[in-house]
Amino acid sequence: MADILFAAWLIARKDLAIEFRTRSAFLSAVVFSLLGLVIFYYAWDPTAVSAPDLAPGVLWVIFTFSGLLGLHRSFGVEAEDHAIDGLLASPVSREAIFLGKALANLIFVGAVQAITIPALVVFYNLPLGGVAAPLIAIAILAAIGLVAVGTLFSAMAVNTRLAELLLPMLALPFFVPIVTAAGQATAKLLSGRPVIEASAWLKLLLAFDLVFVAACTLAYPFTVED
Amino acid sequence: MSSTLSAGGPARPIVVVAELARAFGARRAVAGVTFSLGAGECLALFGPNGAGKTTLLRVLAGLLRPTSGSARVCGIELPGGGLARSRVGLISHHTMLYEALSSRENVSFSARLYGIRDSRARVEDSLRRMSMLERADAPVRSLSRGMQQRVSIARAMVHSPQLVLADEPYSGLDESGARALTSLLQELRSAGTAIIIVTHNLAEGLSLATHAAVMQRGKFVRYDAADRVNVASYPATYRDAVAASG
Structure with missing residues (x-):
């Protein structure tokens, strides 16, 4: 297990180093997120819908689509001159490759969230108060689920001609339960309800994470066999 | 011509392949190949495009599962997981670099x-x-x-690695790079590394080889072990294989 985690860390570090050098996906995702916030802001009628009612939907729609940019890039770097063959021919397990990719994607999505959530709070003048910590917990739990599913489908889609179209088509249906739970929990918190009322959604998110991480880790080796 | 001639039992076998086949759907890319290769030996593999050379190397590298037959690398039956892959070095015309x-x-x-x-x-x-x-x-x-x-x-x-799989390794190399590679492969052979080299350059391949084979439609149409490699006759066999593949 220690070997798998060490190899996963090596792969994640390599992916993050590549992203740090190129910044292509990260900048795209951040710009996309901020533009999304602005567009929703100007399309919003504050007399019809309050900010705490609108913000959860805005937040999770933006995360879902900006995350796809990074997820597509995840195995895209491996397609360049068949780098994936070098990984697969090495002695590290397929599970370690998946976990490494997922970890890099999680850090990527977390970094996008770290910029977007404060921007959302400022734009929509949200009463964050004492709900910052639970909101961060929701963001992390939802990101784990999204990344697990997205990483698996990124691996499946990367070698197809319509990878950029196929990835969202495959991943979005599986994102629905995660986004639903995250959106509902966020709405409870932002509308000033007690944290305990969001705990059921948090537990559901945790359950989704456990199932998706385990299932996707086990399924990944089958996507690269032939 | 037989597709399954034996190399004749090297002292310390690094690769032992028996009736190995690999199919993609109905198409058999490798269709029953048998050979063995010992420490310090080099198999030069020739053949037209689509003959199955790269597929054979990918099976031995642990990137593809055999459909039937068997292959052992350093005594480990393939697909042998990380342990088998740790013994292999893969060179391709794709650089596999970031x-x-x-x-x-x-x-x-x-x-x-x-x-x-x-x-x-x-x-x-x-x-x-x-x-x-x-x-x-x-x-x-x-x-x-x-x-x-x-x-x-x-x-x-x-x-x-104990086994080097080189798929058109001279691709893109200038004269100096090609010399460095040939020198490196000779050095590795002397140190006991087994090598399988796929190339379209017969002179380069045969200069390194202790064994040689021509592959066509997934089979060895010619295979010569260490003491029987007749360098002079290979160009004609290779031309015939290319012509037959269309």
Whole structure:
């Protein structure tokens, strides 16, 4: 297990180093997120819908689509001159490759969230108060689920001609339960309800994470066999 | 002509392949290949495009599962997981490098994947052997195609594999790079590494080979073990195979 985690860390570090050098996906995702916030802001009628009612939907729609940019890039770097063959021919397990990719994607999505959530709070003048910590917990739990599913489908889609179209088509249906739970929990918190009322959604998110991480880790080796 | 001639029992077999087949749907890319290769031996594999050479190498590298038959690398039945893959070094006409990383970072990353913890000296040595130490810190994307291929070879050699699978390794190399590669492969052979080299250049392949084969439609249409490689007759066999493949 220690070997798998060490190899996963090596792969994640390599992916993050590549992203740090190129910044292509990260900048795209951040710009996309901020533009999304602005567009929703100007399309919003504050007399019809309050900010705490609108913000959860805005937040999770933006995360879902900006995350796809990074997820597509995840195995895209491996397609360049068949780098994936070098990984697969090495002695590290397929599970370690998946976990490494997922970890890099999680850090990527977390970094996008770290910029977007404060921007959302400022734009929509949200009463964050004492709900910052639970909101961060929701963001992390939802990101784990999204990344697990997205990483698996990124691996499946990367070698197809319509990878950029196929990835969202495959991943979005599986994102629905995660986004639903995250959106509902966020709405409870932002509308000033007690944290305990969001705990059921948090537990559901945790359950989704456990199932998706385990299932996707086990399924990944089958996507690269032939 | 038989597709399954035996090499005649090398002392320490590194590769033992028996009736190996690999199909993609109905198409059999490798259709029953048998051979063995011992430590310090080199098989030069020729054949037209689509003959199944790359597929055979990918099976031996652990990238594809055999459909039927068997293959053993260093005594480990394939697919043998990480242990079997740790004994193999794969060179391809694809560099398998990350363009945003430097040569040193690429080779170092590979060394760490193969469990070499204190990899600095090994990485430097590997890059030096391919005359790439001076450009070790340059991003791979800034290097010429030939230089990238040299780095790719350094990457494949950094863990001192017992079996080297080289799929058109001379691709993109200039004269100096080709000489460095030939010298490296000869050195590896002397040190007991088994090599399978796929190339369209008969002279290069046969200069290294102790065994030679011509592959066509997934089978060996000619296979000569160490004491029977007749260099002079290979061009004609190769031309026939290319012509037959259309």
